Amino acid sequence: xxxxxxxTTKFLYPPDEGGKIDSFMNxxxxxxxxxxxxxxxxxxxxxxxxxxxxxxxxxxxNFDKDTKNSIFGLLKNIFSYTPxxxxxxxxxxxxxxxxxxxxxxxxxxxxxxxLHMAYYGKSLKEKYCNLKIILREHNVEYIFWQxxxxxxxxxxxxxxxxxxxxxxxxxxxxxxxYFDKYLMISAVxxxxxxxxxxxxxxxxxxxxxxxxxxxxxxxxxxxxxxxxIYLGNFSWLPNLNGVLWFLKEVWPKIIKTFPQxxxxxxxxxxxxxxxxxxxKNIIITxxxxxxxxxxxxxxxxIVPLFSGGGIRIKILEALAMGKVIITTSIGSxxxxxxxxxxxxxxxxxxxxxxxxxxxxxxxxxxxxLSKNSLELMREKYSxxxxxxxxxxxxxxILGEVIHFQ
Numbered sequence: 001x002x003x004x005x006x007x008t009t010k011f012l013y014p015p016d017e018g019g020k021i022d023s024f025m026n027x028x029x030x031x032x033x034x035x036x037x038x039x040x041x042x043x044x045x046x047x048x049x050x051x052x053x054x055x056x057x058x059x060x061x062n063f064d065k066d067t068k069n070s071i072f073g074l075l076k077n078i079f080s081y082t083p084x085x086x087x088x089x090x091x092x093x094x095x096x097x098x099x100x101x102x103x104x105x106x107x108x109x110x111x112x113x114x115l116h117m118a119y120y121g122k123s124l125k126e127k128y129c130n131l132k133i134i135l136r137e138h139n140v141e142y143i144f145w146q147x148x149x150x151x152x153x154x155x156x157x158x159x160x161x162x163x164x165x166x167x168x169x170x171x172x173x174x175x176x177x178y179f180d181k182y183l184m185i186s187a188v189x190x191x192x193x194x195x196x197x198x199x200x201x202x203x204x205x206x207x208x209x210x211x212x213x214x215x216x217x218x219x220x221x222x223x224x225x226x227x228x229i230y231l232g233n234f235s236w237l238p239n240l241n242g243v244l245w246f247l248k249e250v251w252p253k254i255i256k257t258f259p260q261x262x263x264x265x266x267x268x269x270x271x272x273x274x275x276x277x278x279x280k281n282i283i284i285t286x287x288x289x290x291x292x293x294x295x296x297x298x299x300x301x302i303v304p305l306f307s308g309g310g311i312r313i314k315i316l317e318a319l320a321m322g323k324v325i326i327t328t329s330i331g332s333x334x335x336x337x338x339x340x341x342x343x344x345x346x347x348x349x350x351x352x353x354x355x356x357x358x359x360x361x362x363x364x365x366x367x368x369l370s371k372n373s374l375e376l377m378r379e380k381y382s383x384x385x386x387x388x389x390x391x392x393x394x395x396x397i398l399g400e401v402i403h404f405q
Contacts, residue, residue: 002394003106004036007098007120008113009089011040011062013051014289017233017268018313019138022185023113025208026136028055029386030111034394037105039098041065041089061101063094074160082119083167085141089116095123108132108398115141118175125178132397135179136205139310140192142169147307147330148237169196176200180397185310186334203393207313208386211377214292214320221296221322226360228254229264229298231291231314234274238308239267242331246304247277249349254356255281266294295321299366300359303327304352311335315343316381319373324366326355336380342373 015024077084145165232239268287311334346352
């Protein structure tokens with residue numbers, strides 16, 4: 001049993017979006033067999049006790065810092081080596097608290113959640129060379145920004161995204177040497193990271209999923225016939241662009257063939273350009289406390305995604321619930337699914353529409369996809385698989401550790 005500090009960008013409860021879900025599940029698995037102290041950036045949250053109860057945390061601490069984007073912050077960052085998306089999380093006061101916790105709690109392992117926290121690992125490693133530091137990458141950041149840059153049509157935004165992409169690529173390459181272990185969310189991301197740093201010490205650690213918990217929920221599932229669902233936080237540009245593409249390019253074909261079709265669009269921060277599509281066939285819910293009932297009532301789960309990085313945790317959750325999924329190549333990226341065996345992959349409007357039509361018309365295809373996907377989830381993405389892998393990783397990097405007095 002090790003003493004570990006888990007440092008992250010935000011409070012993790014409730015786990016109601018992809019990044020938070022991955023962080024929450026990592027924290028839960030990590031604290032099962034270790035003494036874990038959480039240190040998060042943001043205002044003190046009233047749900048700390050709930051988080052402690054669900055994850056068996058040994059302690060919880062926060063640092064109140066405004067991390068919202070601002071034009072002033074962006075301009076100030078122009079001549080900085082550190083990308084703006086990371087620098088807004090940096091504060092020497094935060095570092096001092098981390099250093100104090102390491103000494104007081106006899107911390108052996110620092111677990112940094114997101115590349116945004118890498119700065120603190122670098123500072124700690126330079127001072128305490130024997131301290132073991134793990135960095136959890138949710139995606140390869142430079143690839144994410146490269147894709148955003150390529151998709152953007154606004155010239156001003158395109159310049160900013162290009163600048164951030166190149167700066168992040170340089171930063172990501174240079175900071176890797178300070179960490180004892182990189183936990184990559186998929187083999188795809190590991191490969192992309194090694195393109196810029198071939199010697200980086202990686203372990204592939206997929207997002208843990210409570211497969212049996214999802215199965216218990218969906219055991220008596222009776223989805224609405226001819227229904228679709230899209231799930232996402234629409235503040236994240238790839239989610240918004242994906243669902244708007246579907247509504248403009250694919251939806252007219254679907255509703256023409258199946259006039260009774262229902263489309264549930266579920267997730268927080270839907271903008272006006274999305275809300276205008278609301279109709280008797282298109283239900284836009286906004287934020288919901290629990291996504292499971294909505295996913296459960298839909299027949300087909302769609303993920304039309306053309307940019308982004310990492311993996312789509314919502315796909316893992318939907319697979320654990322036995323849902324049939326149609327997505328794009330980027331949507332399925334990093335998840336060990338096969339086209340036609342676990343999901344349907346379609347990268348243009350015609351094949352996407354044809355895939356939905358096939359699923360609506362052929363229940364035996366739905367049953368086969370669902371069965372194969374559940375087997376995959378139990379083998380590769382279950383809590384049990386994650387627990388064994390993470391425990392082994394901690395034991396491997398620890399060896400002899402010096403406590404700091």
